[in-house]
Amino acid sequence: MPELTLLLPSDPRANYLAHRGEIDQAIGRVLEKGRYILGEEAVAFEQEFARYMGLREAVGVGNGTDALHVALRACGVGPGDAVLTVSHTAVATVAATELAGATPVLVDIDPATYTLSPQHLADTLAAMVSRRTASAPRPKAVIPVHLYGHPADLPAILDIARRYELYVVEDCAQSHGATLQGRKTGTWGNLAAFSFYPTKNLGALGDGGAVATDDPRLGERVRLLREYGWRERYISELAGLNTRLDELQAAILRVKLRYLDRENARRRELARIYDAALSGTRLVTPVQATGAEHVYHQYIVRTGRRDDLRAFLKDHAVGTLIHYPVPVHLQPAYRGRIALGDGGLPYTERAATEIVSLPMYPELTDAQVEHVGELMARWDGQK
Ligand SMILES: *Cc1c(COP(=O)(O)O)cnc(C)c1O
Numbered sequence: 194m195p196e197l198t199l200l201l202p203s204d205p206r207a208n209y210l211a212h213r214g215e216i217d218q219a220i221g222r223v224l225e226k227g228r229y230i231l232g233e234e235a236v237a238f239e240q241e242f243a244r245y246m247g248l249r250e251a252v253g254v255g256n257g258t259d260a261l262h263v264a265l266r267a268c269g270v271g272p273g274d275a276v277l278t279v280s281h282t283a284v285a286t287v288a289a290t291e292l293a294g295a296t297p298v299l300v301d302i303d304p305a306t307y308t309l310s311p312q313h314l315a316d317t318l319a320a321m322v323s324r325r326t327a328s329a330p331r332p333k334a335v336i337p338v339h340l341y342g343h344p345a346d347l348p349a350i351l352d353i354a355r356r357y358e359l360y361v362v363e364d365c366a367q368s369h370g371a372t373l374q375g376r377k378t379g380t381w382g383n384l385a386a387f388s389f390y391p392t393k394n395l396g397a398l399g400d401g402g403a404v405a406t407d408d409p410r411l412g413e414r415v416r417l418l419r420e421y422g423w424r425e426r427y428i429s430e431l432a433g434l435n436t437r438l439d440e441l442q443a444a445i446l447r448v449k450l451r452y453l454d455r456e457n458a459r460r461r462e463l464a465r466i467y468d469a470a471l472s473g474t475r476l477v478t479p480v481q482a483t484g485a486e487h488v489y490h491q492y493i494v495r496t497g498r499r500d501d502l503r504a505f506l507k508d509h510a511v512g513t514l515i516h517y518p519v520p521v522h523l524q525p526a527y528r529g530r531i532a533l534g535d536g537g538l539p540y541t542e543r544a545a546t547e548i549v550s551l552p553m554y555p556e557l558t559d560a561q562v563e564h565v566g567e568l569m570a571r572w573d574g575q576k
Pocket of ligand 1: 256257258259282283285286338340364366367388389400401402
């Protein structure tokens with residue numbers, strides 16, 4: 194029976210195999226050329242990615258966490274500054290804030306889209322400003338995370354950021370190509386941070402990341418910060434770090450970037466198959482806010498009987514994951530020492546107990562997704 198091989202929740206190897214000829218050729222080209230860090234491939238990828246984004250600058254870095262870190266540093270964020278973001282995210286968002294020396298303040302999500310709640314952001318900022326003591330961190334930036342590939346409510350968040358004079362750094366690690374009102378995520382804020390971790394919608398075959406911006410001054414600062422603050426080799430103008438995109442990953446990303454829109458469209462087709470299969474069930478399926486085009490980095494369902502659903506699917510050789518099982522503020526490294534928005538994070542904490550990520554990657558067949566949908570409808574009917 195075909196069900197006997199486990200259907201994986203994500204499968205970067207399938208994407209490699211889909212583009213194997215071109216990727217192998219690109220790798221061979223780099224190996225032959227003999228330049229392995231920040232050479233022609235990195236420059237070409239940066240230009241192509243900037244063009245894809247419709248922005249003036251894209252700067253390749255070592256991974257998505259560093260992309261967030263150097264984007265914050267480029268804004269001058271550091272010790273004494275507060276950065277507002279969510280707890281319902283990859284730990285990287287909060288880790289990058291602390292790497293920059295700043296203090297994270299975590300706000301709740303909108304339970305429908307799983308992205309930063311503008312209302313809770315505004316309430317939290319109002320409370321921070323009215324109660325602020327001389328030693329308290331000053332609000333300096335906000336990081337909306339376009340979690341699962343769904344755009345955060347950027348118009349509302351930008352409006353609040355303007356009122357409080359905050360920089361906006363978009364966490365686009367899961368939203369390559371997603372749009373809101375026809376405009377790409379990553380083009381709304383001051384800077385956008387991308388990860389090219391292998392399972393992301395645009396994934397390398399190793400680590401990679403980028404910072405994109407339309408502001409040449411910020412772009413220049415990112416470019417200096419990613420390599421020891423060098424404009425001229427061996428002369429540090431800024432105290433920077435080493436977070437470079439290597440030539441092999443850049444060459445691979447150049448191949449994969451050409452397929453990104455097509456693969457996002459395929460993810461949307463698969464999401465429609467899940468939506469149809471689950472429409473008569475009690476499972477809560479993902480929404481798309483008005484004007485938002487989701488890119489389904491993950492397809493998330495919600496149920497109060499998550500463990501039972503996961504066990505049932507596993508028995509039928511369907512793998513699932515949880516993104517993320519424990520909100521950042523409840524993890525051992527952060528618990529009890531991270532500032533939370535007013536009233537705590539009830540929607541975040543509840544979502545973490547109910548969400549399940551179903552298999553989602555562009556190489557899945559219609560039949561595979563129909564099969565998972567039928568299994569879930571059957572599970573729901575037995576309850
Ligand atoms: C993957 C991810 C990151 C970090 O990217 P790395 O390349 O793994 O460092 C940051 N934010 C979010 C939301 C992510 O999903």
